[in-house]
Amino acid sequence: MATSHTWKFFRAGGFNQVVIGSGADLLNLDQLDQKLWVALACPVTGVEFDQTTLALIDTDKDGRVRAPELIAAAKWAGGLLKNPDDLLKGSPTLKPSAINDAAPEGKLIANFARQVLGRGDNDEVTFDEAAAAAATFAAKPFNGDGILPAESASDAATKAVIADIITCLGADADVSGQPGVSQAKVDQFFAEAAAYSDWWKKAEGDATILPLGVNTEAAAGAVKAVKAKVEDYFARGRLAAFDPRAVNALNRDEKEYAALGAKDLTNNHADIAGLPLAQVGATTPLPLTQGINPAWVGAIAALQANAIAPLLGTRTVLTEADWNALTGKLAAFDAWNAGKSGGSIEKIGLARAREILAGKAKETLTALIAKDAAEAGNSTAVIGLNRLIHFHRDLAKLCRNFVNFADFYGRKVKAIFQAGTLYLDQRSCDLCLSVDDAGRHAAMAGMAGTYLAYCDCVRKGSGEKLSIVAAFTGGDSDNLMVGRNGIFYDRKGRDWDATITKIVDNPISIRQAFWSPYKKLVRMLEERAAKQAAAADADANTQLTAVANAPIAPAAAAPAAPAKPAFDPSVIALLSLALGSLAAAGASLLVFLGKFEAWQVPLFVIGVMLVISAPSMAIAWLKLRKRNLGPILDANGWAVNAKAKMNVPFGGALTGVAALPPGATFGAADKYAEKPSVWPKLLLFAFGLWFVWAFLNDKDGRLYNWTGGKHGKPPMLTASGGTGTNTVSSQVSTNLPTVR
Numbered sequence: 001m002a003t004s005h006t007w008k009f010f011r012a013g014g015f016n017q018v019v020i021g022s023g024a025d026l027l028n029l030d031q032l033d034q035k036l037w038v039a040l041a042c043p044v045t046g047v048e049f050d051q052t053t054l055a056l057i058d059t060d061k062d063g064r065v066r067a068p069e070l071i072a073a074a075k076w077a078g079g080l081l082k083n084p085d086d087l088l089k090g091s092p093t094l095k096p097s098a099i100n101d102a103a104p105e106g107k108l109i110a111n112f113a114r115q116v117l118g119r120g121d122n123d124e125v126t127f128d129e130a131a132a133a134a135a136t137f138a139a140k141p142f143n144g145d146g147i148l149p150a151e152s153a154s155d156a157a158t159k160a161v162i163a164d165i166i167t168c169l170g171a172d173a174d175v176s177g178q179p180g181v182s183q184a185k186v187d188q189f190f191a192e193a194a195a196y197s198d199w200w201k202k203a204e205g206d207a208t209i210l211p212l213g214v215n216t217e218a219a220a221g222a223v224k225a226v227k228a229k230v231e232d233y234f235a236r237g238r239l240a241a242f243d244p245r246a247v248n249a250l251n252r253d254e255k256e257y258a259a260l261g262a263k264d265l266t267n268n269h270a271d272i273a274g275l276p277l278a279q280v281g282a283t284t285p286l287p288l289t290q291g292i293n294p295a296w297v298g299a300i301a302a303l304q305a306n307a308i309a310p311l312l313g314t315r316t317v318l319t320e321a322d323w324n325a326l327t328g329k330l331a332a333f334d335a336w337n338a339g340k341s342g343g344s345i346e347k348i349g350l351a352r353a354r355e356i357l358a359g360k361a362k363e364t365l366t367a368l369i370a371k372d373a374a375e376a377g378n379s380t381a382v383i384g385l386n387r388l389i390h391f392h393r394d395l396a397k398l399c400r401n402f403v404n405f406a407d408f409y410g411r412k413v414k415a416i417f418q419a420g421t422l423y424l425d426q427r428s429c430d431l432c433l434s435v436d437d438a439g440r441h442a443a444m445a446g447m448a449g450t451y452l453a454y455c456d457c458v459r460k461g462s463g464e465k466l467s468i469v470a471a472f473t474g475g476d477s478d479n480l481m482v483g484r485n486g487i488f489y490d491r492k493g494r495d496w497d498a499t500i501t502k503i504v505d506n507p508i509s510i511r512q513a514f515w516s517p518y519k520k521l522v523r524m525l526e527e528r529a530a531k532q533a534a535a536a537d538a539d540a541n542t543q544l545t546a547v548a549n550a551p552i553a554p555a556a557a558a559p560a561a562p563a564k565p566a567f568d569p570s571v572i573a574l575l576s577l578a579l580g581s582l583a584a585a586g587a588s589l590l591v592f593l594g595k596f597e598a599w600q601v602p603l604f605v606i607g608v609m610l611v612i613s614a615p616s617m618a619i620a621w622l623k624l625r626k627r628n629l630g631p632i633l634d635a636n637g638w639a640v641n642a643k644a645k646m647n648v649p650f651g652g653a654l655t656g657v658a659a660l661p662p663g664a665t666f667g668a669a670d671k672y673a674e675k676p677s678v679w680p681k682l683l684l685f686a687f688g689l690w691f692v693w694a695f696l697n698d699k700d701g702r703l704y705n706w707t708g709g710k711h712g713k714p715p716m717l718t719a720s721g722g723t724g725t726n727t728v729s730s731q732v733s734t735n736l737p738t739v740r
Helices: 023-027 051-057 067-079 084-088 104-116 127-138 156-169 183-201 213-242 244-250 254-261 294-312 320-329 331-338 343-347 349-358 361-373 376-399 406-410 438-448 510-549 570-594 600-626 630-634 648-654 679-696 703-707 727-735
Strands: 009-012 015-018 039-043 064-066 179-181 420-424 427-429 432-434 451-458 465-472 485-490 495-504 655-657
Touching: 009 406, 023 067, 023 084, 023 376, 051 067, 051 376, 064 067, 067 084, 067 376, 084 376, 104 376, 127 376, 156 179, 156 183, 156 343, 156 349, 156 361, 179 183, 183 343, 183 349, 183 361, 213 244, 213 294, 213 320, 213 331, 294 320, 320 331, 343 349, 420 432, 420 451, 420 465, 420 495, 427 465, 438 451, 438 465, 438 495, 438 630, 451 485, 465 485, 648 655
Parallel strands: none
Antiparallel strands: 009 015, 039 064, 420 427, 420 485, 427 655, 432 465, 451 465, 451 495, 485 495
């Protein structure tokens, strides 16, 4: 899009954002390509922004502020100020001298501030004064908006006509919030009332169209309600007469009734209503009193009372010929009814419509609406001042959270979509949004690649409830789980009890991803050990129970068991074999490490750890690169137009992790702290000594030289610490006795 305005941009969140730095920027928003806007729509609820301002911008009242509406608001407000740069100040006060008197609307607003509010050119009109004046003026019977509420009429008859118009055509909203009618609604009502009256004149006195007079409509309605079902019944009867074998199938299979028996039924159940109107037989008349499908009993009774009895006489059954005669008597009415005019007037009836037409109601209403319209100038001034001061204070702030996300990425003030701060698990989460439906929100927000925790919040004192979603962008997820409790502080500083109800799991950091495989392994081993211990405990309890409940029987003579030796030498052999295997494995590891130079061993260990952690780190890196704000806001009704990234450094700023303040000191030591085991330290110290000794005595740069080897194949480490073959394994294999 070609533009004559020069724009300035800044880069944040991985994309270019326009700078809103002057009133000229606001006035030329229509020249900014909307592909460069960060958002194209936002909801008027669920955001931390003045609801009145959003309602004033939302001119079509669809509950969303869209880009064209924001452009129109900026042009209107900027055109009514001598210096459009004033819009960037965000001031809640406005001087009459700042209003553009050259614009007709601006002159009305400025004169109202001077003459009615008594402000000098350099005196400030406050936000509250403008809002109070608008509210007072809007409450007047005639406030210049062209809408006439019923309360503005002086007599009961006119109020009743206004109520009838609203009943038939709906209401227009007066600036006071009361329902009313406009001149367009008045004209439409009287036109439709006249058409409705004329339409009825065509049928009045014609017994062919109205065989029952005013009751014909009720008869036709009763016939229409059951027409499809009655004709279905007679069609089934004709089919049964054609082939008696079809009777059982036409009355539905017994299996369908068996399926109904498993449900909770009522007379109006849809499955019952779908069954035939009555039991079908070959040309059997339709019963009207007995044997009717329970779902249709009421409709058949209405048919009997409103149509059959008045037009055909009282009957207990209805033949197909009777049905055809009945519909024939109402055919002319149906044709006339299809050409109905002024159908909306039916809600008040023909008699009321003709009563209104016969009076002077239209002239009275037109005069009152004209009287209201005469106040249009005052309305423009009062309502305009209130609107202008709202935009004077809030418009620039909205642009910083709509055209760009300067507030969010600037981190000096919270964005309008940030609902507050959640404190949980020694962290504070600044990116918190209010949500209406966590399940629906999570379906979209999960694509943001961000770790999200949905919380139900309650204020115990007031009973207020709130649902939020918090983004965790720092720390780890080890202690985050459904059911954990925290405290949520809203933008007003009020505290709420917060409980996690749902989690969308995504990586939080590369560091967490590095340790993830080891933590999973530890958890797996712990779970397996717990399961095995539980199984062993259950088995032991079962055996004890069986022994306790076993009947005591006379001891039977048993053959003498062979004498068991006091000590089984095979046990030592098995233990020796196990120790030898462990020693051989350890020797093999040392020999393998001995192939490397001394400085390479730590690098090898680090490399192995990286290989293990690399897959989870790669997945985390990919997801963290794609982590963005868009889906989280879109799920809340926004239309985010850019990939608003939250990279690792920025994510770290959104979540604060607990840290001791500068200069903090410790008091007494924790007397209940667990004493650490000395063995890991001793083993690490011994390994360090061996490594240093091996390195100092390693003339060729090979760690296995300390075992006596020089070049070529490294020697095998014996169980006794020397070289050669594994003597323990050899002795065990040669001296192992036969185990029976």
